[in-house]
Amino acid sequence: MTRTLAVVTAGLSQPSASRLLADQLAAATKNELERLGVPVDMHIIEVRDFARDIADNIVTGFPSPALKTAVDAVAGADGVIAVAPTFRASFSGLFKSFIDVLDAAALEGTPVLIAATGGTARHSLVLEHAIRPVFTYMHAAVVPTSVFAATDDWAGGGSVDGAVASLRARIQRAARELAAEIARREPKTIADPFALTTSFDELLG
Numbered sequence: 001m002t003r004t005l006a007v008v009t010a011g012l013s014q015p016s017a018s019r020l021l022a023d024q025l026a027a028a029t030k031n032e033l034e035r036l037g038v039p040v041d042m043h044i045i046e047v048r049d050f051a052r053d054i055a056d057n058i059v060t061g062f063p064s065p066a067l068k069t070a071v072d073a074v075a076g077a078d079g080v081i082a083v084a085p086t087f088r089a090s091f092s093g094l095f096k097s098f099i100d101v102l103d104a105a106a107l108e109g110t111p112v113l114i115a116a117t118g119g120t121a122r123h124s125l126v127l128e129h130a131i132r133p134v135f136t137y138m139h140a141a142v143v144p145t146s147v148f149a150a151t152d153d154w155a156g157g158g159s160v161d162g163a164v165a166s167l168r169a170r171i172q173r174a175a176r177e178l179a180a181e182i183a184r185r186e187p188k189t190i191a192d193p194f195a196l197t198t199s200f201d202e203l204l205g
Contacts, residue, residue, distance in 0.1 A: 002039045003182050005029060006077035010047040010084045010095035017117040019046070021149045021171075022083040025115060028171050029081065032179035040182075043073040047098045054094070057101045067101070075106040079113070079182040082135070086118035090130050099134060107140040110188070111181035113174050115147040124148035143177040145170065 007026045011018030026042055033040045047054075053067040063071060074080060084091035114131045116123070127146040135142045153167040 001187050002041055003033065003078040003187055004073075004076065005033075005040050005042045005079045005081065005182070006045060006074045007042060007081045008045045008047060008074060008083065008095075008098065010092055010098065011117070012048055012085065012092070012094070014048075016085070017149060017151075017154070018083045018085050020154075021115055021117055021147065022081060024171050025081050025083070025113060025147065025175060028175035029079070029113070029178050029182075032175050033183060036179060036183045038179070038183045043077065045070045045073060047094055050098070051094060054097045054101055058097060063101065071102055071106070075103060076188060077110065078185065078188050079111045079178055080107065080140070081113045081115065081178070082131070083115040083117065084126075084131060086116050086123040086126050089123060090126055091116065096134070099138075102138075104138070107135065107138045109185075110140050111178055111185070112140040112142050113145075113147070113178040114142060115149070115174070117149045119151050121148070121150045121152070123150070141181060143174060143181060145174040145177055147171055147174050 005026065007022050009016070009019045009022035026044075030040055030042065050067050050070060053064040057063045057067060084095040112135050114127055114135060116127050116131060118124070118126070127148055132142055132146065147167075147170045149167055153164050155164045
């Protein structure tokens with residue numbers, strides 16, 4: 001049965017290193033799932049496209065139709081890849097704001113691959129000290145391997161071949177872990193909040 005993969009990338013520029021890393025992680029995960037005989041549909045969510053909608057949602061409590069579609073895609077996904085840029089030794093505020101507008105139980109039990117980008121490898125601890133705790137708090141099943149890409153990790157302009165060997169190896173390992181977690185789980189089903197859980201006969205009785 002086809003699985004769904006939501007790819008959340010919070011880069012601020014176009015193109016961005018975060019989107020580049022997200023695309024490579026998504027492609028590697030797709031290849032691993034297909035190797036396991038599991039077809040996959042992907043939803044790419046560029047958080048920057050929803051910046052104003054996210055701010056409005058935070059202060060009003062109501063998402064725009066476009067933001068709701070993006071949030072529902074994440075909540076309904078069988079797996080999530082989340083990539084954030086690093087600013088001031090932590091993930092960007094826009095990335096965190098998008099996570100904040102998700103329902104508290106949206107990622108419960110969902111396999112998640114976390115990744116980040118930054119100017120230097122000194123920022124790599126943001127994955128374990130800041131990003132992983134957020135998704136653990138949300139009861140997501142965060143895969144063991146996280147991926148950080150510094151500027152020096154891109155050796156040749158952005159293709160998969162342009163990434164240095166160590167980065168390619170981390171991408172492949174993380175993708176294998178995420179694909180294995182998605183493949184071993186049943187496809188996610190989202191309960192209809194308007195569905196009747198009690199029959200009319202029971203209600204009338």
